[in-house]
Amino acid sequence: MMITDEWLNIIECSEELSEMVLRSDVVTEYRRASQAVYSDENLVKAIQSFADLKDRYEEVQRFGKYHPDYNIVMKRIRAEKRELDLNEQVAALRLAENDVQQLLDEVSVLIAQSVSEAVKVPAGNGFFTSSCGGGCGSGGSCSCSA
Template sequence: MFKTVTHTDILSNSLTLAEMIIKSQQFHQYETAKSTLRRDINAQEMIWDFNKRKDDFEEVQRFGKYHPDYSQVSKEVRELKRKLDLYEPIAQFKKAEKELEELLNEVSLIVAHAVSKSIKVPTGNPFFDAMSCSGGCGSGGGCGCK
């Protein structure tokens, strides 16, 4: 006889999958990096400074290059962003976050394609997005789909 999978079975299996992800190396590295970043006073100050300067930039951006402080504020935001990107705890957090995101994207893609190959899964990754395209993009294949 055929066994019908119930809604409860699906939810139970989903929770099991979530537990597996939580036990993964990627999740552990992400949590460790996040905790390290939260405890790093220098990183928190840098993030606060960057967000403050970014707000200033958004205000200046309303007027564009015609604002008298546009060049200065724009340069400062780029410099602070680079400083943030190169600061080790922040770089480690971003790396761990990216690896966890990739794991979640792969799982989403596998689940969606197990249901139907034509299901589109927005992953933020052009490689996976091209794989999930069903040919209905309307760009004549310009997006890389077939």
């Protein structure tokens, strides 16, 4: 493949777009929220504890309710998840992650539509609107031939 002026222009534009995304308020807020979470030593320990418990949860799930620790693990994982979910810093990080995902989804759709209306773009949000007016999880009822 030869590099042409058109390819160089595409590469330059993509680099400019990525710089714009990285400098955006949405990504700046995400970095701030991430720094707030991961600079809190107690919160990092709680997240690590939850990750370890998730591994144990997956082990228990292989055997289901017949595993001897099933009830203990199920109660602990719900309690620790709720504790993390109620933490303001974790909640702010999750909202910031969703905002970044929405920004990336919107940029992806704009790029795809600049190529062709027929280009399909996977989006992280199930409620993200597509060319048929809604998420194509309707089993084809929107007549988009999904």
